[in-house]
Each structure stands twice: as structure tokens, then as C-alpha cells.
Amino acid sequence: MTIISLIDAVKLIAISVVSFVSIVLILRASGKRTLSKMNAFDFIVTVALGSVLATTIVNYKNAFWNGILTFAMLVVLQHIATWLSVRFKSVGSMLKSEPALLYYNDTFQEKAMKRERVDRNELKQAIRKSGYVSFEGISAIILESDGTLTVMADFDKRKLEKEDFIFID
Amino acid sequence: MDIEQMGELFLVTFFSYIIVLFLLRLSGKRTLLKMNAFDFIITVSLGAVFGNMLINYRENLYQGIYVIFLLLLFQFFSSLLSSRYAFFDTLLKANPTLLFYEGTYYESILKKERIPKSEVLQAMREQGIGRIEEVGAVILETDGTISVLPKEKSQEKDLDTLEDLDKKSKNRKKDSNDDH
Numbered sequence A: 001m002t003i004i005s006l007i008d009a010v011k012l013i014a015i016s017v018v019s020f021v022s023i024v025l026i027l028r029a030s031g032k033r034t035l036s037k038m039n040a041f042d043f044i045v046t047v048a049l050g051s052v053l054a055t056t057i058v059n060y061k062n063a064f065w066n067g068i069l070t071f072a073m074l075v076v077l078q079h080i081a082t083w084l085s086v087r088f089k090s091v092g093s094m095l096k097s098e099p100a101l102l103y104y105n106d107t108f109q110e111k112a113m114k115r116e117r118v119d120r121n122e123l124k125q126a127i128r129k130s131g132y133v134s135f136e137g138i139s140a141i142i143l144e145s146d147g148t149l150t151v152m153a154d155f156d157k158r159k160l161e162k163e164d165f166i167f168i169d
Numbered sequence B: 001m002d003i004e005q006m007g008e009l010f011l012v013t014f015f016s017y018i019i020v021l022f023l024l025r026l027s028g029k030r031t032l033l034k035m036n037a038f039d040f041i042i043t044v045s046l047g048a049v050f051g052n053m054l055i056n057y058r059e060n061l062y063q064g065i066y067v068i069f070l071l072l073l074f075q076f077f078s079s080l081l082s083s084r085y086a087f088f089d090t091l092l093k094a095n096p097t098l099l100f101y102e103g104t105y106y107e108s109i110l111k112k113e114r115i116p117k118s119e120v121l122q123a124m125r126e127q128g129i130g131r132i133e134e135v136g137a138v139i140l141e142t143d144g145t146i147s148v149l150p151k152e153k154s155q156e157k158d159l160d161t162l163e164d165l166d167k168k169s170k171n172r173k174k175d176s177n178d179d180h
Helices: A006-030 A040-058 A060-087 A089-095 A110-116 A120-129 B003-027 B037-055 B057-084 B086-092 B107-112 B117-126 B167-179
Strands: A100-104 A138-143 A149-153 B097-101 B135-140 B146-150
Touching (some): A040 B037, A060 B003, A060 B037, A100 A110, A110 B057, A120 A149, A120 B146, B003 B057, B037 B057, B057 B086, B117 B135, B117 B146
Antiparallel strands (some): A100 A138, A138 A149, B135 B146
16 A cells, blocks of 8 residues: 655645535536435436546546536536426426325325335324324325425315315326 | 547436436336435435446446446335335334333433434424423334424324334333323
8 A cells, every 4th residue: 555645645635626616616507406306316416426526536637527527517417407397398297207195185095105116104104204193184195206205284174175286187 | 638538428428317317217206215224325326326437437337327227126126015015114124113202211222223312302302392391202213313203293193103113112102101
């Protein structure tokens, strides 16, 4: 094992600073939406960005500009994908899956649960996590397109109708 | 880096982006639902493989896509089996554990799960609860988060979300109910 030389150490600092600054600039230019996790894919891209950055810094001798360019490319693609899905409904529905209603009206939606591969214990866990205790008083549980479970309580004994769930056509 | 290389990188990133997007979309929302510690690791691995294969695309591009495909496939089957058969569910997932119930900490469990009381208190605060008396139960979930159930909500209702606790927790809960 060789100990890192002083020149290398200084180089590494310079490389890290340069990558850090370029990454901040690229992300700032593309906006907040790039890192918001609204569908399944966004989180993966966010982690991939981190992985690209790490590899870039570690292998700076071979891959520095490649890395920065790849990072920029991913951000640009993310930008284009969101830009398109806001403007064209068809692109939006292609990139994003619809939310699914898993529990509603005091009944488990067995078909949806089987299709989405979610079991009852996971619904119970979701209820506990949102600070509720019982299925009583829960009006609906929804699997969102980013892969989180939303628990809706029925406050004020207000019964939600199926049509109230805006995503159901 | 010359123009040719930049063009190559552009094409590689563009097509891998589309392929990975397509694969994820195909496997459904459930793949990224983080309901146990394992799901989160898989999600991060997917991202790391994706990032790595772009940087080292000369050696690793097809391997990367193949690995992403395999990870998604295994995730798909493990969630498919565990949503259909209780046996696989208990094999793949730990049961949630009761850490605190109606004013008593379960000291031995806290030790076994390596959770200091300060973290239980932190979980209570994060739920916006200021007094321990307001807490009905605290549960360590299978994904490593701590749920806090407020007392007002746990009274006069059957605690049907506690059905899937592990057996020991259930017994302890019964014991403390008898004491009251």
C-alpha cells in the first residue's frame, strides 16, 4: 500500500471542489423538481447522481470530465422528462403509474392489493406510522406512484365517496 | 475528451435512462415501497448500479442493465410471494415489536433491539407529543422506524393494527392489560 503523495492530496481537494461547484451549478440550473421524489424513478435517479459523483471523484484520473458530463446528462434527461410530462398528458401517464386504492369503505380492496403485491400487515404498519391505531376511522389507504402509502383519516365522520379520490377516472 | 466520446456518452446515458425507466415502470409501484429494511437497500443498490454502469459504460453497460433487471425481478417475486403466502412473509420480514405500552418500557426488548430510551422519547417528540402519559404504545416497525400511537386514539377502539406484532409482544400487552 502506498501512502498518498502531497501533490495527489492537493489534486484530490481541487477535484472535489471543482466537482462540488459544478454539481451545485448543474442542480441549481435545473431546479428543485429534479430532486423531488414524485415517482418511482426520481429516487433511483437521485441515488444514481450520487453514485456518479462518487465515482467521478474517486476515479478522477480517468473519468473526471466523463463523470461531470454524465451527471449533467442525467439532470437534463430528468428535466426533459418532467418538462414533457407536465405539458403532454400522454407522456405523463407513460412515465408515472396511477395511484392505487388499497383500502376503502371499511373493506380491503383485495384485487388491487394482489395486483400491487401489498399485504395486510403492510397496511397496518402504514396506519401505525401515521399515528393511528385502528382501521376504524380510516377512510382510505392509497399506494402512491412514488411507492409510499398514504393513510387518510375520516375526520368529522365525513364519509368520502369513491368519486372524491381525484385520480379515479 | 473529444466530440465523438461526448456523443457516445450522450447516447449511452439516453438509452440507459429509457431502459431503466421502462424496467421500473414495468415492475410497479410496490418495488420502491419501503416497508422493510431490505426494500430500502435494494432501492439504493438500483441507483448505485445505474450510476456505476453509466460511468464505466465501456465495461459495465450490459452487465449493469442485466443486474438492474435481476434485482427488480427478485424484488417482484419476493413481494409477490409474501403478499400471497403468510409463510414467505414471516420468512422475509421480521414482525414489529412493542417497545412501550401504557406507561411501561420493555427494558429487555429495548436492550435486545439496541434502542436507548432517548430514541423512544425522540420518536414521541417527532409525533408532536410532549408528555409520556399521552402515549399509548410505541412500536419498532420492520423497516426500522418507530411508530408512536397516541393514547386518546387507542382507547375505546379495538387495536386491530396491533394484530401482527410478534408473539412475545402480544403476551406482554395482555399482561399489562390484566394489571389494570
